[in-house]
Amino acid sequence: MTEGDSLTGRLLVATPALADPNFNRAVVLLLDHDDEGSLGVVLNKPTPVDVADVLQPWAELAGRPSVIFQGGPVALDSALGLAAVPGQGEEPLGWRRVHGAVGLVDLDAPPELLAAELASLRIFAGYAGWAPGQLEDELAEGAWYVVESEPGDVFSLDPRQLWRSVLRRQRSELALMATYPDDPSLN
Template sequence: MVGGLEAGMLLLASPDLLDPNFADTVVLLLDVNDEGALGVVLNRPSALPVSEVLGEWGDVVEEPEVLFQGGPVSTDGALAVALATPGGEDAVGFRAVADRLGLLDLDTPTELVVGTVERLRIFAGYAGWGAGQLQEEIEEGSWYVVPGLPEDVFRLDTRDLWRDVMRRQPGDLAMHATRPADPELN
């Protein structure tokens, strides 16, 4: 854990975040250390089927069977986020991030994955922050930091993910779920 952040937590873009790459996004943190942080945007599905880019992985991924836009960094690369079966955390190619949630090496033959992974989603690119950068953005009010659930990663329809995650938060934070996009128009 670095500065109260740890892998498995979610970042929800606040209305104060002006970067269009992250407007209304939910980011799953996959790695947090003294050198920075890395995560993937959970609610930006593309129209590109996984099978067109990664062949047989299209048969293994969660529906919708499309690549998700994981972030603006290294969009020509892919990260696979998986939920291991109970006991599957030690499977070939799987690196745990938070409990049974982890990263799956896409060089692993798919036949070795069957039975060790319950759910899988593939992201093109990722979101990355240098040392101290994410903490600064949080202090500026650009992100809400909340606990994540495996269901958040693998939702079929991600359009309302930001609002649904916000609604389950305690206290005043849940009120942001009903906030209009432009409060001045209210």
């Protein structure tokens, strides 16, 4: 795989054909995609757990809704932080750029180290992971649409509507999928 083949920073949008309940109507931001596999977080599955209940030091910096998101079915007892750092300057300590202004936050670092640099922060419990070639197989099976991410996707104020809004903005017949019913058997 060449760097141009990498899907890092792009969105995986679950197709209606994807049968895995962990990814029903999921929108996944790919954080890493290379020959060693793929890793991402589901952007549209907020939990009822407040950030303050789990990671109190980071609660003040968390965006709205200020809850933990279920990032995927893998390692639910671990946390990943994604934050926006505006500008293209030097990366602040405790933050690694993934794509554009979005990057991973070292949640073991003191929050005050990054507080002045962060524009938004979202915390995810767990992640979605694929072994080498596994994601490519799922793409070939039609399980995912691959689309460009936009800066607001990670920090959407209405994450439960993200699946529809990401599809609706596409400039192709893919936009029609935004109207796909939750339960097609009821039509």
